[in-house]
Amino acid sequence: MSWSLPIGSIGGIRLQVHFTFLLFMMWxxxxxxxxxxxxxVVLGNGLFILGLFGCVMLHELGHALMxxxxxxxxxxxxxxxxxxxxxLERMPTDPWQELWVALAGPAVNVVIAAGLIxxxxxxxxxxxxxxxxALTGGFAQRLLTANLTLxxxxxxxxxxxxxxxxxxALLATRMEYAKATQMxxxxxxxxxxxxxxxxxxxxxxxxxxxxxVWIGAGQEAGLxxxxxxxxxxxxxxxxxxxxxxxxxxxSLERVVQLVLRGSQQDFPVxxxxxxxxxxxxxxxxRALAEKSxxxxxxxxxxxxxxxxxxxxxxGAFQRLRESALHTMPVLRNGQLAGILTTENxxxxxxxxxxxxxxxxx
Numbered sequence: 001m002s003w004s005l006p007i008g009s010i011g012g013i014r015l016q017v018h019f020t021f022l023l024f025m026m027w028x029x030x031x032x033x034x035x036x037x038x039x040x041v042v043l044g045n046g047l048f049i050l051g052l053f054g055c056v057m058l059h060e061l062g063h064a065l066m067x068x069x070x071x072x073x074x075x076x077x078x079x080x081x082x083x084x085x086x087x088l089e090r091m092p093t094d095p096w097q098e099l100w101v102a103l104a105g106p107a108v109n110v111v112i113a114a115g116l117i118x119x120x121x122x123x124x125x126x127x128x129x130x131x132x133x134a135l136t137g138g139f140a141q142r143l144l145t146a147n148l149t150l151x152x153x154x155x156x157x158x159x160x161x162x163x164x165x166x167x168x169a170l171l172a173t174r175m176e177y178a179k180a181t182q183m184x185x186x187x188x189x190x191x192x193x194x195x196x197x198x199x200x201x202x203x204x205x206x207x208x209x210x211x212x213v214w215i216g217a218g219q220e221a222g223l224x225x226x227x228x229x230x231x232x233x234x235x236x237x238x239x240x241x242x243x244x245x246x247x248x249x250x251s252l253e254r255v256v257q258l259v260l261r262g263s264q265q266d267f268p269v270x271x272x273x274x275x276x277x278x279x280x281x282x283x284x285x286r287a288l289a290e291k292s293x294x295x296x297x298x299x300x301x302x303x304x305x306x307x308x309x310x311x312x313x314x315g316a317f318q319r320l321r322e323s324a325l326h327t328m329p330v331l332r333n334g335q336l337a338g339i340l341t342t343e344n345x346x347x348x349x350x351x352x353x354x355x356x357x358x359x360x361x
Contacts, residue, residue, distance in 0.1 A: 004078050013064050014076040015057065021079050025049065048139060052146050053079055055112055059105040059150065060086040066104035070097045090318070095172035095180075102165035106154050109147040116144040158195070159188030160216045178228040185221035189214050227314055229352045230345075235316045236309040238348040239330045239338035245270045246279060248297030255284055255296065266327035268336055269300045275329045275336050277302045301325060309337050317345055 004016040025046065057079060063086050064074035075087040092098040120127045120140055128137075129145060137145075155163040164184050171180035192213035199206025230238075244258050246267045255267060265281040277300035287299040305323045307316035309332050320328045320340060330338040 004076075010061060011065065011068070013061070013074045016076055017079045021053070044139070048142055051139065051143050053084070055109060055143070055147055055150065056084040058112065059108050059154075060084040062104040062108035063101055064088070066101045067092070070094075070101070072101075093177065095169040095177075098172070099166060099169035102162045102169060105162055106151045109150045109154075113144055113147040113151070116140050116147070120144065156191060157184075157187055158191035158213050158217075159184040160220050161188070161213065164188045164191075164217070176228075178224050181221050181224040185217040188217035192217065226349060229349055230313045230317065233313045233352075234310055235307050235313050235330055235340060236338070238313055238345055239309065239340050240344050241338045243268075243339050245336065246296050247271065248276055248295065248300070250296045252284065252287055252294055252296070252299070255279055256288075259284070266325065266339075266341070268327075268329045268339060269296055270336055273335050275306065275331070276300065278304050278325055278327055278329070280325060280327070304329065306331055307340060308332070313345075316340060320345070 003019045005019065005022075006014060006016045008015045057077060060077045064077065067074060067088050070092055072092060073089045075089060077084055077086045092101055117127050123140075127144070128141070129148075154161055155166070157163045157167045159165065159168060159181075164187065167187065168180050168184035171183055174180075192210040195206045195210035195213065199208075199210055244262070244264055244267055246255055246258070246269055248269055248271050258264065258267060259281065267279045268275055269277040269279055276297070279296055279300045283299050283301060287294050301324075304325055305319045305328050307319070307328055307330050309330050316328065316330075317340070320326075320342060326342045328340040329336055330340055
Protein backbone atom coordinates (compact mmCIF):
# COMPACT_ATOMS: atom_id res chain seq x y z
CA MET A 1 0.00 0.00 0.00
CA SER A 2 1.43 3.39 -1.01
CA TRP A 3 2.28 6.10 1.54
CA SER A 4 3.17 3.47 4.14
CA LEU A 5 6.28 3.29 6.33
CA PRO A 6 7.83 -0.13 7.11
CA ILE A 7 8.24 -0.88 10.83
CA GLY A 8 9.55 -4.46 10.64
CA SER A 9 8.59 -7.96 9.57
CA ILE A 10 7.42 -11.21 11.15
CA GLY A 11 7.67 -14.56 9.39
CA GLY A 12 8.41 -12.87 6.08
CA ILE A 13 5.35 -10.61 6.42
CA ARG A 14 6.16 -6.91 6.06
CA LEU A 15 4.62 -4.72 8.78
CA GLN A 16 3.95 -1.10 7.93
CA VAL A 17 2.10 1.99 9.14
CA HIS A 18 0.14 4.23 6.79
CA PHE A 19 1.02 7.91 7.10
CA THR A 20 -2.62 8.72 7.98
CA PHE A 21 -2.17 6.72 11.18
CA LEU A 22 0.76 8.95 12.15
CA LEU A 23 -1.37 12.01 11.37
CA PHE A 24 -4.11 10.54 13.55
CA MET A 25 -1.70 10.15 16.47
CA MET A 26 -0.46 13.74 16.07
CA TRP A 27 -4.06 15.00 15.88
CA UNK A 28 -4.94 13.03 19.02
CA UNK A 29 -2.04 14.56 20.94
CA UNK A 30 -2.66 18.07 19.62
CA UNK A 31 -6.39 18.03 20.37
CA UNK A 32 -5.74 16.73 23.89
CA UNK A 33 -3.27 19.52 24.65
CA UNK A 34 -5.60 22.10 23.08
CA UNK A 35 -8.41 20.97 25.39
CA UNK A 36 -6.20 21.64 28.41
CA UNK A 37 -5.45 18.02 29.26
CA UNK A 38 -2.19 17.43 31.04
CA UNK A 39 0.78 15.81 29.37
CA UNK A 40 0.37 12.69 31.49
CA VAL A 41 -3.22 12.25 30.28
CA VAL A 42 -2.26 12.86 26.66
CA LEU A 43 0.68 10.44 26.96
CA GLY A 44 -1.56 7.83 28.60
CA ASN A 45 -4.13 8.14 25.82
CA GLY A 46 -1.39 7.85 23.21
CA LEU A 47 0.02 4.71 24.84
CA PHE A 48 -3.48 3.21 24.97
CA ILE A 49 -4.00 3.87 21.24
CA LEU A 50 -0.63 2.28 20.48
CA GLY A 51 -1.57 -0.71 22.64
CA LEU A 52 -4.93 -0.97 20.87
CA PHE A 53 -3.37 -0.92 17.44
CA GLY A 54 -0.79 -3.43 18.62
CA CYS A 55 -3.75 -5.72 19.30
CA VAL A 56 -5.09 -4.92 15.82
CA MET A 57 -1.72 -5.87 14.35
CA LEU A 58 -1.80 -9.17 16.25
CA HIS A 59 -5.36 -9.70 14.97
CA GLU A 60 -4.17 -9.36 11.38
CA LEU A 61 -1.18 -11.61 12.09
CA GLY A 62 -3.67 -14.23 13.26
CA HIS A 63 -5.28 -14.18 9.80
CA ALA A 64 -1.88 -14.24 8.10
CA LEU A 65 -0.41 -17.12 10.10
CA MET A 66 -3.54 -19.23 9.66
CA UNK A 67 -3.49 -18.54 5.91
CA UNK A 68 0.17 -19.62 5.89
CA UNK A 69 -0.94 -23.03 7.16
CA UNK A 70 -2.79 -23.43 3.86
CA UNK A 71 0.13 -22.28 1.73
CA UNK A 72 -1.13 -18.72 1.29
CA UNK A 73 1.46 -15.97 1.74
CA UNK A 74 0.64 -12.54 3.17
CA UNK A 75 2.45 -9.71 1.42
CA UNK A 76 2.10 -7.12 4.16
CA UNK A 77 0.02 -5.83 7.06
CA UNK A 78 -0.75 -2.11 7.16
CA UNK A 79 -2.07 -0.11 10.11
CA UNK A 80 -4.68 2.53 9.24
CA UNK A 81 -6.65 4.89 11.51
CA UNK A 82 -9.72 2.65 11.08
CA UNK A 83 -7.86 -0.63 11.73
CA UNK A 84 -5.49 -3.01 10.00
CA UNK A 85 -5.37 -4.58 6.55
CA UNK A 86 -3.59 -7.86 5.76
CA UNK A 87 -2.89 -8.32 2.03
CA LEU A 88 -3.08 -12.04 1.35
CA GLU A 89 -1.82 -13.10 -2.08
CA ARG A 90 -5.18 -14.82 -2.52
CA MET A 91 -8.17 -15.88 -0.46
CA PRO A 92 -8.68 -19.60 0.20
CA THR A 93 -11.11 -21.16 -2.28
CA ASP A 94 -11.93 -24.00 0.12
CA PRO A 95 -14.83 -22.75 2.30
CA TRP A 96 -13.54 -24.45 5.46
CA GLN A 97 -10.09 -22.95 5.02
CA GLU A 98 -11.62 -19.49 4.60
CA LEU A 99 -13.72 -20.07 7.71
CA TRP A 100 -10.65 -20.80 9.86
CA VAL A 101 -8.67 -17.91 8.36
CA ALA A 102 -11.57 -15.53 9.08
CA LEU A 103 -11.97 -16.78 12.67
CA ALA A 104 -8.24 -16.66 13.44
CA GLY A 105 -8.18 -12.85 13.80
CA PRO A 106 -10.99 -12.53 16.37
CA ALA A 107 -9.59 -15.60 18.16
CA VAL A 108 -6.39 -13.64 18.81
CA ASN A 109 -8.42 -10.86 20.47
CA VAL A 110 -10.23 -13.47 22.58
CA VAL A 111 -6.86 -14.80 23.78
CA ILE A 112 -5.62 -11.27 24.56
CA ALA A 113 -8.85 -10.53 26.46
CA ALA A 114 -8.52 -13.77 28.44
CA GLY A 115 -4.94 -12.85 29.36
CA LEU A 116 -6.03 -9.39 30.52
CA ILE A 117 -8.86 -10.87 32.59
CA UNK A 118 -6.40 -13.18 34.36
CA UNK A 119 -4.04 -10.24 34.95
CA UNK A 120 -6.81 -8.09 36.44
CA UNK A 121 -8.04 -10.96 38.59
CA UNK A 122 -4.56 -11.50 40.00
CA UNK A 123 -3.62 -7.82 40.49
CA UNK A 124 -6.99 -6.29 41.38
CA UNK A 125 -9.06 -9.22 42.54
CA UNK A 126 -11.79 -8.76 39.92
CA UNK A 127 -12.90 -7.34 36.60
CA UNK A 128 -15.48 -4.60 36.15
CA UNK A 129 -16.90 -3.94 32.70
CA UNK A 130 -19.08 -0.89 32.10
CA UNK A 131 -19.14 2.29 30.05
CA UNK A 132 -17.25 4.29 32.66
CA UNK A 133 -14.31 1.91 33.03
CA ALA A 134 -14.08 1.63 29.22
CA LEU A 135 -13.34 5.36 29.07
CA THR A 136 -11.64 6.18 32.36
CA GLY A 137 -10.37 2.84 33.70
CA GLY A 138 -6.78 1.74 33.85
CA PHE A 139 -4.72 0.71 30.86
CA ALA A 140 -5.47 -3.03 31.18
CA GLN A 141 -9.17 -2.38 31.84
CA ARG A 142 -9.54 -0.20 28.75
CA LEU A 143 -7.54 -2.59 26.60
CA LEU A 144 -9.73 -5.50 27.74
CA THR A 145 -12.88 -3.61 26.75
CA ALA A 146 -11.34 -2.67 23.41
CA ASN A 147 -10.44 -6.29 22.57
CA LEU A 148 -13.92 -7.53 23.45
CA THR A 149 -15.34 -4.75 21.26
CA LEU A 150 -13.04 -5.81 18.40
CA UNK A 151 -14.33 -9.38 18.65
CA UNK A 152 -17.98 -8.33 18.57
CA UNK A 153 -17.53 -5.72 15.86
CA UNK A 154 -15.42 -7.90 13.56
CA UNK A 155 -17.90 -10.76 13.81
CA UNK A 156 -20.79 -8.65 12.52
CA UNK A 157 -21.96 -10.20 9.20
CA UNK A 158 -20.70 -7.23 7.18
CA UNK A 159 -18.69 -8.67 4.27
CA UNK A 160 -15.73 -8.24 3.70
CA UNK A 161 -15.22 -8.04 7.49
CA UNK A 162 -14.44 -11.26 9.36
CA UNK A 163 -18.06 -12.02 10.20
CA UNK A 164 -19.05 -11.52 6.57
CA UNK A 165 -16.30 -13.89 5.44
CA UNK A 166 -17.61 -16.48 7.89
CA UNK A 167 -21.05 -16.08 6.32
CA UNK A 168 -19.57 -16.43 2.82
CA ALA A 169 -17.63 -19.55 3.83
CA LEU A 170 -20.70 -21.20 5.34
CA LEU A 171 -22.84 -20.33 2.30
CA ALA A 172 -20.11 -21.66 -0.02
CA THR A 173 -20.40 -25.11 1.58
CA ARG A 174 -23.92 -25.32 0.11
CA MET A 175 -23.79 -23.30 -3.11
CA GLU A 176 -21.50 -21.97 -5.85
CA TYR A 177 -18.69 -19.76 -4.52
CA ALA A 178 -19.61 -16.78 -6.73
CA LYS A 179 -23.26 -16.93 -5.64
CA ALA A 180 -22.23 -17.20 -1.98
CA THR A 181 -19.99 -14.17 -2.41
CA GLN A 182 -22.78 -12.16 -4.01
CA MET A 183 -25.18 -12.98 -1.17
CA UNK A 184 -22.57 -12.13 1.47
CA UNK A 185 -21.72 -8.89 -0.36
CA UNK A 186 -25.39 -7.88 -0.51
CA UNK A 187 -25.71 -8.54 3.23
CA UNK A 188 -22.50 -6.57 3.82
CA UNK A 189 -23.75 -3.57 1.86
CA UNK A 190 -26.99 -3.71 3.83
CA UNK A 191 -24.96 -3.58 7.04
CA UNK A 192 -22.93 -0.70 5.58
CA UNK A 193 -26.14 1.23 4.95
CA UNK A 194 -27.13 0.65 8.57
CA UNK A 195 -23.66 1.79 9.75
CA UNK A 196 -24.03 4.92 7.64
CA UNK A 197 -27.42 5.84 9.08
CA UNK A 198 -26.29 5.29 12.68
CA UNK A 199 -23.00 7.07 12.01
CA UNK A 200 -24.73 10.10 10.50
CA UNK A 201 -26.68 10.71 13.70
CA UNK A 202 -24.37 9.39 16.42
CA UNK A 203 -20.77 8.60 15.40
CA UNK A 204 -19.00 9.93 12.27
CA UNK A 205 -16.40 7.11 12.49
CA UNK A 206 -19.15 4.67 11.49
CA UNK A 207 -19.57 6.65 8.25
CA UNK A 208 -15.98 5.86 7.26
CA UNK A 209 -16.48 2.20 8.17
CA UNK A 210 -19.71 2.15 6.15
CA UNK A 211 -17.89 3.47 3.08
CA UNK A 212 -15.09 0.90 3.52
CA VAL A 213 -17.56 -1.99 3.87
CA TRP A 214 -19.74 -0.85 0.94
CA ILE A 215 -16.81 -0.43 -1.47
CA GLY A 216 -14.97 -3.52 -0.22
CA ALA A 217 -18.04 -5.74 -0.58
CA GLY A 218 -18.70 -4.53 -4.12
CA GLN A 219 -15.08 -4.89 -5.21
CA GLU A 220 -14.63 -8.39 -3.84
CA ALA A 221 -17.94 -9.58 -5.28
CA GLY A 222 -16.87 -8.22 -8.67
CA LEU A 223 -13.46 -9.89 -8.42
CA UNK A 224 -14.96 -13.28 -7.55
CA UNK A 225 -17.45 -12.93 -10.41
CA UNK A 226 -14.52 -12.16 -12.72
CA UNK A 227 -12.62 -15.21 -11.50
CA UNK A 228 -15.64 -17.44 -12.05
CA UNK A 229 -15.87 -16.26 -15.67
CA UNK A 230 -12.22 -16.95 -16.53
CA UNK A 231 -11.74 -20.00 -14.31
CA UNK A 232 -10.23 -22.91 -16.23
CA UNK A 233 -9.38 -20.86 -19.35
CA UNK A 234 -5.78 -20.66 -20.64
CA UNK A 235 -3.98 -17.39 -21.37
CA UNK A 236 -4.04 -18.08 -25.11
CA UNK A 237 -7.86 -17.79 -25.06
CA UNK A 238 -7.62 -14.05 -24.26
CA UNK A 239 -4.20 -12.94 -25.51
CA UNK A 240 -3.73 -10.56 -28.44
CA UNK A 241 -1.98 -12.26 -31.35
CA UNK A 242 -1.94 -9.34 -33.79
CA UNK A 243 0.40 -6.70 -32.41
CA UNK A 244 3.51 -4.65 -33.15
CA UNK A 245 6.95 -5.05 -31.60
CA UNK A 246 10.02 -2.83 -31.53
CA UNK A 247 13.76 -3.46 -31.17
CA UNK A 248 16.14 -1.88 -28.63
CA UNK A 249 17.92 0.09 -31.38
CA UNK A 250 14.70 1.57 -32.84
CA SER A 251 14.17 5.31 -32.58
CA LEU A 252 11.42 6.96 -30.59
CA GLU A 253 9.96 8.21 -33.87
CA ARG A 254 9.20 4.64 -34.91
CA VAL A 255 7.28 4.08 -31.68
CA VAL A 256 5.40 7.35 -32.24
CA GLN A 257 4.36 6.20 -35.70
CA LEU A 258 3.14 2.87 -34.34
CA VAL A 259 1.10 4.62 -31.65
CA LEU A 260 -0.52 6.94 -34.21
CA ARG A 261 -1.14 4.13 -36.68
CA GLY A 262 -3.25 1.91 -34.41
CA SER A 263 -4.80 1.45 -30.98
CA GLN A 264 -1.80 -0.31 -29.38
CA GLN A 265 -0.25 1.76 -26.59
CA ASP A 266 2.49 -0.47 -25.16
CA PHE A 267 5.01 -2.39 -27.27
CA PRO A 268 7.11 -5.47 -26.42
CA VAL A 269 10.80 -4.93 -27.10
CA UNK A 270 12.31 -7.97 -28.86
CA UNK A 271 16.08 -8.40 -28.97
CA UNK A 272 16.72 -11.29 -31.33
CA UNK A 273 14.41 -14.01 -30.01
CA UNK A 274 14.33 -12.66 -26.45
CA UNK A 275 11.75 -10.30 -24.95
CA UNK A 276 13.94 -7.58 -23.44
CA UNK A 277 11.29 -5.23 -22.09
CA UNK A 278 8.19 -3.16 -22.78
CA UNK A 279 7.88 0.41 -24.03
CA UNK A 280 4.84 2.11 -22.49
CA UNK A 281 3.00 5.14 -23.81
CA UNK A 282 3.70 7.04 -20.59
CA UNK A 283 7.40 6.22 -20.84
CA UNK A 284 7.42 7.36 -24.46
CA UNK A 285 5.79 10.69 -23.59
CA ARG A 286 8.26 11.31 -20.77
CA ALA A 287 11.18 10.55 -23.07
CA LEU A 288 9.83 12.82 -25.84
CA ALA A 289 9.58 15.67 -23.34
CA GLU A 290 13.19 15.18 -22.25
CA LYS A 291 15.17 14.00 -25.29
CA SER A 292 13.97 13.18 -28.80
CA UNK A 293 17.14 11.34 -29.88
CA UNK A 294 16.84 8.45 -27.41
CA UNK A 295 16.56 4.83 -28.48
CA UNK A 296 13.99 2.28 -27.38
CA UNK A 297 16.58 0.39 -25.31
CA UNK A 298 17.15 3.49 -23.18
CA UNK A 299 13.52 4.04 -22.18
CA UNK A 300 12.01 0.53 -22.08
CA UNK A 301 10.78 -1.04 -18.84
CA UNK A 302 12.95 -4.04 -18.06
CA UNK A 303 11.07 -5.20 -14.95
CA UNK A 304 7.95 -6.91 -16.29
CA UNK A 305 5.67 -9.83 -15.57
CA UNK A 306 5.36 -12.53 -18.24
CA UNK A 307 3.00 -15.45 -18.80
CA UNK A 308 3.07 -18.76 -20.64
CA UNK A 309 0.31 -19.25 -23.20
CA UNK A 310 -0.77 -22.58 -21.66
CA UNK A 311 -1.02 -21.36 -18.05
CA UNK A 312 -4.36 -20.44 -16.52
CA UNK A 313 -5.65 -16.96 -17.30
CA UNK A 314 -6.79 -16.44 -13.71
CA GLY A 315 -3.25 -16.51 -12.30
CA ALA A 316 -1.75 -14.48 -15.16
CA PHE A 317 -4.40 -11.79 -14.83
CA GLN A 318 -3.75 -11.56 -11.08
CA ARG A 319 -0.06 -10.88 -11.81
CA LEU A 320 -1.02 -8.34 -14.47
CA ARG A 321 -3.27 -6.48 -12.01
CA GLU A 322 -0.43 -6.32 -9.47
CA SER A 323 2.14 -5.19 -12.05
CA ALA A 324 3.07 -1.56 -12.62
CA LEU A 325 2.61 -2.18 -16.36
CA HIS A 326 -0.67 -2.67 -18.23
CA THR A 327 0.81 -5.07 -20.79
CA MET A 328 2.22 -8.55 -20.23
CA PRO A 329 4.21 -10.48 -22.87
CA VAL A 330 2.96 -14.04 -23.40
CA LEU A 331 5.60 -16.64 -24.20
CA ARG A 332 5.66 -19.93 -26.08
CA ASN A 333 8.84 -21.94 -25.53
CA GLY A 334 10.59 -18.76 -24.41
CA GLN A 335 9.60 -16.73 -27.48
CA LEU A 336 6.97 -14.01 -27.80
CA ALA A 337 3.58 -15.45 -28.84
CA GLY A 338 1.17 -12.71 -27.79
CA ILE A 339 0.43 -9.96 -25.30
CA LEU A 340 -2.09 -9.63 -22.51
CA THR A 341 -3.44 -6.20 -21.58
CA THR A 342 -5.89 -5.09 -18.93
CA GLU A 343 -8.13 -3.58 -21.63
CA ASN A 344 -8.18 -6.75 -23.71
CA UNK A 345 -8.94 -8.94 -20.68
CA UNK A 346 -11.79 -6.56 -19.87
CA UNK A 347 -13.22 -6.98 -23.36
CA UNK A 348 -12.74 -10.75 -23.16
CA UNK A 349 -14.66 -10.79 -19.86
CA UNK A 350 -17.57 -8.85 -21.38
CA UNK A 351 -17.75 -11.34 -24.26
CA UNK A 352 -17.60 -14.36 -21.93
CA UNK A 353 -20.24 -12.84 -19.64
CA UNK A 354 -22.55 -12.23 -22.61
CA UNK A 355 -22.08 -15.82 -23.74
CA UNK A 356 -22.83 -17.15 -20.26
CA UNK A 357 -25.99 -15.03 -20.18
CA UNK A 358 -27.06 -16.40 -23.56
CA UNK A 359 -26.57 -19.95 -22.33
CA UNK A 360 -28.49 -19.21 -19.14
CA UNK A 361 -25.52 -19.64 -16.80
